[in-house]
Amino acid sequence: MRRVDWGALDAAAQARLLRRPAQIASSTTSAAVAAIIAEVRENGDAALRAFGARFDGVDIEDFRVCEDEFRNAVEQLPRTLRDAIDEAAERIAEFHRAGMLAPYHVDTAPGVRCERVLRPIRRVGLYVPAGSAPLPSTALMLGVPARLAGCTDVVLCTPPRRDGSADPAVLYAASRCGITQVFKAGGAQAIAAMAYGTERMPRCDKLFGPGNAYVTEAKRQVAMDSEGAAIDMPAGPSEVLVIADGGANPAFVAADLLSQAEHGPDSQVILLSDDDALLDAVAGELALQLEALPRADIARKALQASSAIRVASLEQAMHISNRYAPEHLILALRDARAWLPGVQAAGSVFLGDWAPEALGDYCSGTNHVLPTSGAARFSGGLNVSSFQVAITVQEVQPRGIQAIGPCAVELARAEGLDAHLQAVALRLKAVVA
Numbered sequence: 001m002r003r004v005d006w007g008a009l010d011a012a013a014q015a016r017l018l019r020r021p022a023q024i025a026s027s028t029t030s031a032a033v034a035a036i037i038a039e040v041r042e043n044g045d046a047a048l049r050a051f052g053a054r055f056d057g058v059d060i061e062d063f064r065v066c067e068d069e070f071r072n073a074v075e076q077l078p079r080t081l082r083d084a085i086d087e088a089a090e091r092i093a094e095f096h097r098a099g100m101l102a103p104y105h106v107d108t109a110p111g112v113r114c115e116r117v118l119r120p121i122r123r124v125g126l127y128v129p130a131g132s133a134p135l136p137s138t139a140l141m142l143g144v145p146a147r148l149a150g151c152t153d154v155v156l157c158t159p160p161r162r163d164g165s166a167d168p169a170v171l172y173a174a175s176r177c178g179i180t181q182v183f184k185a186g187g188a189q190a191i192a193a194m195a196y197g198t199e200r201m202p203r204c205d206k207l208f209g210p211g212n213a214y215v216t217e218a219k220r221q222v223a224m225d226s227e228g229a230a231i232d233m234p235a236g237p238s239e240v241l242v243i244a245d246g247g248a249n250p251a252f253v254a255a256d257l258l259s260q261a262e263h264g265p266d267s268q269v270i271l272l273s274d275d276d277a278l279l280d281a282v283a284g285e286l287a288l289q290l291e292a293l294p295r296a297d298i299a300r301k302a303l304q305a306s307s308a309i310r311v312a313s314l315e316q317a318m319h320i321s322n323r324y325a326p327e328h329l330i331l332a333l334r335d336a337r338a339w340l341p342g343v344q345a346a347g348s349v350f351l352g353d354w355a356p357e358a359l360g361d362y363c364s365g366t367n368h369v370l371p372t373s374g375a376a377r378f379s380g381g382l383n384v385s386s387f388q389v390a391i392t393v394q395e396v397q398p399r400g401i402q403a404i405g406p407c408a409v410e411l412a413r414a415e416g417l418d419a420h421l422q423a424v425a426l427r428l429k430a431v432v433a
Contacts, residue, residue, distance in 0.1 A: 001257075001269070001286060001303040003279065005310045006320065018324050020373050021237070021266045021305040026217065033217040037192040044198035051189040058164045063200060065166050065182040070175055073168035082172060085136060088363035089176050092144045095365030100148065100384045105393075111400025115393045120150035123202060124387060125194030125229065126179070127209030128158040130186065133263075133295075134167035141367050141382065142208050143177025149387035154179050155194055155202055159186025187211075188218035195222035195229040203229075208382065210235040210369055213266055232386055234375040237266040240357055241326035241346075243317045243339075244282070246275035248332035249353055253278075254285035256330055257306075258299050259358050265301035270324065271308040272317040279308050318342045325376040328357045347376045398431045 004017065039047040045063070053059045074082070105115035126142040129135050139156065146154055156179050158170050166184050174182050183201060185193060191211075197203030207219060207229050216236035222228030240260040244253050257269040273279050286303070290296045311317045318339065321329060325345035333339055336351040343349055347370030348360050361368045369382035405428045412421035 001271075001283070001306045001308050003283070003308045003310070006316065007310075007312055017307055017309070018270075018320070020239070020268055026213065029213050029217050030221075033188045033214055033221060036188045037195075037218060037221060040189050040192035040198065041196050044193075045200055048185050048189055048193055048198060048201075051187065052160065052185060055187055055189075056159055057162055058160050060160060060164050060184055063183045063185050065171060065184065069165065070171055070180075070182075073166075073171035073175075076168040077172055081169060084363075085140065085169070085173050085176060088137065089140050089144055089173070091363055091365040092140055092367070093148065096145050096148055096367070096384050101388070101390065109400060109403040111397035111402075112404055113395045113400075115395075117391050117393060118385075118388045119391060120152070121206050121387055121389060123153040123155065123204045124151050125204030125207045126154060126156040127190060127194070127207065127211055127215065128156060128170055128174075129209070129211050129215070130159045130161075130167055130170065134158075134170055136167070136169035136173040137362050137368065138209060139170050139173035139179075140177065141369050143174060143179050145367070145382060145384045146179075146208075146387045147177050148384045151387050153202070154181060155204055156182045157185045157190040157194060158182065159190075160184035188214045191215060191218035191222060195225075196227070206230040206232070206387075208232040208369065208386070210238075210372075212237060212264060216373075232369065232382055233371045233379045234373050235369055236372045237268070238263040238328075239268045239270075239326055239372055240328040240330060241270045241272065241321050241324055242330040242332055243314065243321060244271065244273045244275075244278055244330075244332040245314060245334060246273075246278050247334050248273075248278055250278060250281035250285045251289075252353055252356070253282050253330075253332055254289055256332075256357055257282070257286065257303075258289055258293065259356070259361075260328065261299040261302035261306065262293060262295040263298075263302070265298055266305075267302040269302065269306040270326070272311050272320060273308075274311050274313055274317065276310065279310060283308065314339070315342075321346070325371075325374045327370045327372045327376065328360070330355070330357055345377045347371050347381050401427045402431055 103117050105113055107113050124146055128138045156174050158166055193201040194204045194207055213236055219231045223231045238260050242253055260267050260269050322344045327347040329346035330350045331339050332353055348366055350357050360366050367382045371379040405424045408424045409421055
């Protein structure tokens with residue numbers, strides 16, 4: 001993890017420092033992903049099978065998880081893990097239920113009622129990564145809001161293990177959300193299959209879930225295609241930015257940085273501090289804690305593209321954070337809540353020394369499917385409304401056309417749209433007659 005002084009860098013160097021590794025690699029992955037998508041569209045299940053053998057190292061004849069595999073998953077999991085999944089699911093549901101949109105209506109004029117009704121998206125596709133580690137928590141983060149939204153046709157894809165089975169914890173989490181259509185397919189090929197459909201895979205209207213640079217690029221490409229599928233958000237390699245003052249616990253800060261670095265070699269972690277002693281102490285803790293991590297090699301690769309940045313002030317740190325727009329922002333600050341109004345762009349914020357980002361990953365209740373690669377500047381995290389369509393409705397009585405029709409006629413005349421004008425004027429005449 002390189003150590004730099006923000007004030008010693010020119011504007012170009014500062015921009016390079018905040019550049020994501022995935023952005024650097026995107027030009028090399030785009031063509032490869034396009035080829036995978038084209039192959040899946042052309043050859044369907046045969047392409048899925050070939051890519052599974054090539055990328056996952058397993059040749060699967062039937063991708064869909066059967067009832068026996070679901071039952072075996074429950075038997076394979078220790079009760080403590082099943083209880084943890086159940087507990088997390090309830091807490092996630094509690095948080096998301098509180099923030100659900102509600103239908104409403106309002107009479108905007110006498111005889112004119114406008115309303116908004118909510119409908120679940122017809123068929124949704126959920127992607128649960130399992131490349132370097134299985135993520136049952138992601139199955140919950142996607143499945144719980146989908147269930148609350150009322151989605152009844154849900155497809156879930158997750159990469160198979162080397163023995164051709166799906167991870168039992170992912171299967172249990174999926175079943176906990178009422179999901180029965182689970183397919184053992186991963187990567188860009190799974191995104192393509194859900195977007196366009198294959199012989200066995202149903203075509204989905206909208207795709208959800210995080211993934212590596214290839215998954216993110218596949219989502220981008222299918223979303224740009226009119227025959228493809230909508231997507232939730234840019235959700236690529238994980239990232240965290242920590243702003244820490246001199247009173248922060250160096251061991252806590254280092255642990256938070258490593259908890260993101262171990263996700264994958266394309267993850268990125270950034271530490272900002274105005275305190276040299278804190279930066280030194282965190283560096284020491286990183287080296288110490290790395291030695292005990294089973295995924296140390298992965299974390300070290302991520303740290304190579306990460307930075308510990310000395311800033312002139314915490315205000316400058318907040319400015320840099322808003323510019324970077326991190327997926328996760330940890331404010332390891334004294335009176336951290338007082339700094340919250342200054343946060344303008346972040347996927348999820350963790351306040352103080354006792355709110356590790358890992359709680360948000362698993363069981364605090366907020367969603368861990370969050371915008372990455374700077375998309376937090378304009379997009380928020382996953383929620384129930386992400387799985388719904390809001391439809392507006394207008395009901396107009398004769399007195400309503402009398403009340404607002406002249407307004408529409410005048411605006412149509414100003415825009416030179418005579419057919420618009422006539423559609424209203426004819427009704428006005430009919431009401432008077």
